[in-house]
Amino acid sequence: MNRINQVIILGAGNLATQLAIALNDAGVDILQIYSRTKESASALAQRVNANPVTELNKIQKNADLYIFALSDKALQPVLDQLAIPIGNVVHTAGSIPMDVFENYSENYGVFYPLQTFSKNRKVDFSKIPICIEANSEYFQEDLFQLGERISDNLHEINSEQRKQLHLSAVFTCNFANHMYSIGQKLLAQKEVDFDLLKPLIEETAAKVQEMDPVSAQTGPAVRFDEEIMTKHENELKDIPDFQKLYRFVSESIFKMHSNKK
Known part of the structure; x- marks a missing residue:
């Protein structure tokens, strides 16, 4: 049974766009899309039937998973502005360690699709390697179950790898x-x-x-x-x-x- 069914995505860039579309197509409920600009948040939210958000204090607290698909330099400032705790969280970055979330959430990890993305070029997510890391076996199982809904190419990869x-x-x-x-x-x-x-x-x-x-x-x-x-x-x-x-x-x-x- 899938324990992750409702997701909030923080970010509206290339990766966030294609990941949101893939999850939505797989039946995952995207509750909100956060972006600093109303234009970006609204454009992606409209594509995945979500609500656009431009203020961090307006982010709902009831999602099964919060996906931080932000640039490396934007992740820490956003975390610092969010209330603690913030629920189950992952980021999608290649170079940021998992423990960036250590003081922010009980369950945290990484959900890293290894591909080059553009907003308006749809990709076949079923072939994309998704590299997963989690701070517990329980949460890792959740992330693998989520990954299986969009890709046939899942890997357990630690932060150094x-x-x-x-x-x-x-x-x-x-x-x-x-x-x-x-x-x-x-x-x-x-x-x-x-x-x-x-x-x-x-x-x-x-x-x-x-x-x-x-x-x-x-x-x-x-x-x-x-x-x-x-x-x-x-x-x-x-x-x-x-x-x-x-x-x-x-x-x-x-x-x-x-x-x-």
């Missing part, structure tokens, strides 16, 4: 996307469509589903082909930051492959 997972995600997602942005900018200089790179991007992502990333690595940096690399760096002479980045990443690739031999 999650911190490393988040760091790895920054490299594999945020940094990789920044490289896409650089590629788009370079192509735009020559009026070449970025769509030409999309099959390459898709194949690169597909390869690591079947191979480990080190074995999947290709390109001039693996063999440290100075002739090609120098040509590329010369092409970047008018963009010194990109030129330095190209050299640094190339050297990092070569060093990793030299060490594996």
Whole structure:
């Protein structure tokens, strides 16, 4: 039997939006959406049949779970303004330890969906890894039951593991996307469509589903082909930051492959 059926979500950003939609679609009753701005709170609340709230003292005290889907820097100030105790609580952050709630609630934990989110791009939550941590076996069972309603990919991950997972995600997602942005900018200089790179991007992502990333690595940096690399760096002479980045990443690739031999 599910013990978590009524939820209040604090936050209305990208992750909060997609998580609220997924929970609502799974039959979870979203009572309220809190945001500092009325526009954000109302926009998400309307999508999940909830009530928008912009004042912390207006948050109901009868929810089964309070999900803090806030930015890292916003979490502590919001906690400090809330009345104690505040019921069962989780946050959704990758780098914040679970015990941030230690003095605020009897049952607390982490409900961390590992994915990149945008407000208006719906995702298939059933495939998203949800990393769960709780301060008791009883509450962990509750969180796993909640997770099973929206995902087939649940994991028990502690705070230290999650911190490393988040760091790895920054490299594999945020940094990789920044490289896409650089590629788009370079192509735009020559009026070449970025769509030409999309099959390459898709194949690169597909390869690591079947191979480990080190074995999947290709390109001039693996063999440290100075002739090609120098040509590329010369092409970047008018963009010194990109030129330095190209050299640094190339050297990092070569060093990793030299060490594996």
